[in-house]
Amino acid sequence: MGSGxxxxxxxxxxxxxxxxxxxxxxxVTMQAEDIRSTIAAVTAASPRGKRPLLVHIxxxxxxxxxxxxxxxxxxxxxxxxxxxxxxxxxxxxAFNYRSVTPSRYFTKEADAVAWLKEERDAGGVSATADxxxxxxxxxxxxLECEADTDVxxxxxxxxxxxxxxxxxxxxxxxxxxxxHLISLTEEAQHTLATGLDIAALAIVGAEPGDPLITAxxxxxxxxxxxxxxxxxxxxxxxxxxxxxxxxxxxxPSQPATPSSLL
Numbered sequence: 066m067g068s069g070x071x072x073x074x075x076x077x078x079x080x081x082x083x084x085x086x087x088x089x090x091x092x093v094t095m096q097a098e099d100i101r102s103t104i105a106a107v108t109a110a111s112p113r114g115k116r117p118l119l120v121h122i123x124x125x126x127x128x129x130x131x132x133x134x135x136x137x138x139x140x141x142x143x144x145x146x147x148x149x150x151x152x153x154x155x156x157x158x159a160f161n162y163r164s165v166t167p168s169r170y171f172t173k174e175a176d177a178v179a180w181l182k183e184e185r186d187a188g189g190v191s192a193t194a195d196x197x198x199x200x201x202x203x204x205x206x207x208l209e210c211e212a213d214t215d216v217x218x219x220x221x222x223x224x225x226x227x228x229x230x231x232x233x234x235x236x237x238x239x240x241x242x243x244x245h246l247i248s249l250t251e252e253a254q255h256t257l258a259t260g261l262d263i264a265a266l267a268i269v270g271a272e273p274g275d276p277l278i279t280a281x282x283x284x285x286x287x288x289x290x291x292x293x294x295x296x297x298x299x300x301x302x303x304x305x306x307x308x309x310x311x312x313x314x315x316x317p318s319q320p321a322t323p324s325s326l327l
């Protein structure tokens with residue numbers, strides 16, 4: 066049974082049973098203290114454990130840098146669906162792809178609620194099958210994410226394990242097709258940067274946020290292999306053709322990365 070809204074000056078929080086609903090007041094600039102207040106309210110509203118969270122940002126004016134950082138590190142919900150009225154809200158919350166908690170932006174509430182309920186319908190347990198396929202195609206290791214995948218550290222660790230299994234003695238160039246990736250957590254990015262033993266990584270994705278994901282990954286985690294973003298598989302393949310696989314058994318040490326590949 067849903068409870069009445071928990072009201073403060075700048076937002077309201079209500080209980081919809083399967084999920085919590087957070088609604089921001091129009092014209093608000095979200096500050097760090099606001100986010101700390103919402104985290105405390107969401108945590109208090111779910112004493113039996115975390116639940117999904119639906120956030121209506123409406124006509125929020127701005128989100129401060131400190132508030133964004135708190136939101137990226139927040140773990141008070143199992144997943145967060147952000148609902149805005151237009152693409153302005155999408156740009157305002159573009160940092161969500163770096164969140165620890167799976168997060169996604171919607172312009173229709175019905176779509177957001179359906180996504181939040183997917184977790185409930187699955188019993189809150191991740192499927193046993195990995196949300197990606199991987200295979201060697203010649204010297205290149207191809208990995209394709211399922212559509213609308215959330216990549217957390219469990220998925221990232223599975224990717225590293227699969228790569229090691231498919232190419233145990235050779236460091237291959239690798240191509241990843243994001244296929245409308247929903248989120249890539251900070252911990253997952255660290256695992257990929259430190260765990261993948263590959264010669265190069267071509268990231269293929271045509272969504273507006275995909276180049277930002279790649280740029281942040283490189284700047285924040287400094288992967289030891291050349292990494293580039295491409296919008297088409299063809300352009301990614303052309304780049305990878307110039308990067309041969311490396312026999313790690315004959316490699317005495319990690320070679321320096323040619324600056325021309327970065």
